[in-house]
Amino acid sequence: MGFKARNGKWAFSNTETDKYCLLQSVNIGHLEAVIHILQQPCITGVSRVCKPIPSSLPNRKTIESLTKNAVHVDIVCTLNKNPVWIIVSDRNPRYVSWFRDGKSSKGLKFRLEQVLGAAQSTQIMKPCSIVLFFSHGISDFVNEKLREEFGACQLGLEFAFDLCEELEGGEWINVVANARSFQEACVFEIKVGGTKENTVLGSKYGVERSMSLNPTGLEMMEEVTKENLDDGFDFLISEMKLSLMKVKSVDVVGPGDCIGDDDGDDFINLDTTALIAIVSGISNGCTEKLLATPEDELRKRFKGNYEFVIVQVKSEIQNPILAEMAGVIQGKRGIICESVRSEFKQLVSMCGGPNEKLRADKILKCLMVVPDSPSERMMGVPTTRKLALKNKVVFGTGDHYRAPTITANMAFVRAVSQTGMPLFTIEHRPRALTGD
Template sequence: MDAPPQPCAADSELELARARCGALHGRLAASPDLPRHPALRSLLRLVTAELGFLASAPRPDPAAPLSSNLPHLAALHLLLTHPAVRSPSRLAPRPGVDFACAFRGRPAWALVSASNPARLAWAPRGGLRARVAAVLDAACGAPPATRPEKLLLAFSRGVGADVALGLAEGFGAVETDLLAEFVGVSEDGNEEGWVAVSFNASEEMRSFRAFVIDVVEGAGEVLLPPEATVAEGSHDEEVPLGFEGAFGAFVGKMWRESRELVNLDTTALVAIVSGISNGGVGELMAAPEAVTRARFKCNYKFVMDQVIWK
């Protein structure tokens, strides 16, 4: 009687992938953000398809690595649910871009890689350098309403020294710490002034390396016509922006006291005109900065600028 076939390493790899994909599917399906999160809904469909592929995959060839999109899907999930990532778009809004979002309060396009660093090519044609250059060109040529200020490149398994150097020298990329938002400071500091910190990030996030590239130097600076500029030494004068009355005075103060572009959407304009946005100025100014930042998150500066302008 023939002995039953012994499980090989390839079988174990497939079973592990099935288990991990099932766990990811369960987390996505149970997420309370799923109904209002188009990117997570798109990701759930991709994970469902990948789970079906892995469930029906034949016994793999021991000599060949398992071919699966699971690492990339898992990296997307980690980045989409990162505290610094807000309002992500649907997945793959344009070629080469995984999703658009607000990263730490600034419009950004995200590029996610789950490739083995040893196999991540930089210089050859079709390598990472070409992809980054193509996305950067697309970002610079995008309409102002959809143009990002930053490119966020996230590598879930790290990167080699050649890639990090190429990003820095070729595109002015700056490495950023994705664990920064996970640091919690305890209230029980000791007499020497030391405080304890704790990390709530998953183990997978610890292997991430991320880089940020500015799409346009000085992005976010308001560009006004020549007649709207303020002459040196005349900062106390009204800025002739072409608006009259109280609203003109408001815009003039906005230009003098804040150089960041503000999107005056309908909600903000209604709040400005009606004055309801300033009903709690005293309470906002009296609250500790940490409390206000936790309350308004990426809108903190906009809210505080309204208080100052008033």
């Protein structure tokens, strides 16, 4: 029985799929280059790593048909707020062939044609650009062909080269033996045509700036200046760029036009959970008062949410959320879509106390309201219970403006990630309205 069991186990593990995976995993240099890229601060919203992407809608009848209609992409992510696919090559430049080289190599040109075809045929994961990372550089011939036949341009991205990092807590150190510097690496971008939804807010892209602050903005600045900036709410407002402008129109820019572009403003999209967290009594000094309130009174007030609120109160005492959010929002212009403004005002009206309502009025004066304008790729995600339409509108509007969305709705973020679509989000801890 023991022999049969061992023999059966060997037969199970010794499949063609396992052989293929083993063969694919021996290229340590390639994996090292992939990890090197993933560690860069400009890489966010990673949704897939070293996985095939169907070049058309998957057949799903057999694994063979799915594999046949797929292309290999090393990283699906956002790069400087733009959705991109990254292809990594760790080959010696002498062996990066442009044309087909018998049966051993299909050639870089053929592979790029396949990848671009797949990029055009998918809506959810459609990138603005294909980014090519050659860890050892490339020959002059391939460089010229990339530019001539695919319109590639070299990206001047500054990648950090130190891969040794002490992890949180100081207990572990991430050490890479014989760590490479990748000093010879070169990075190219190939734009993917047909992407129309990506826009950038700024004076040259159809946003009209107010030449002078309106009365509301002046009042806000005076209030924040006069009041104690040790107060978390006012400190957060002081860290944010006031969005005193109105949108005339939203001009469409080409895919990938803003990779590495630092000329425009840095925007951040706030969903309803973020606004509630900013104005909540829990975030604004009511923790001790809530803990001093008799339990039966709190249970009567919050009903089934009592435990939820108490957990938030204890979390706030240990780590105040407004200081954390101020660090994220610092120097950025906050935007909200019309749906968020409507939902936020309704919730505060029904559940907020007088102080929470006052803070809500203040924060809305500091934000720019934009039309509900979800990106095409977000609306291409099938609407389900976990991927509700209202959330697709909110997050899709941030995606449309290439602004990260700050949110506590991680269930939606995980559901989007499972579709394979890269989405730039920033998580914050949830807070509830308390009637303060």
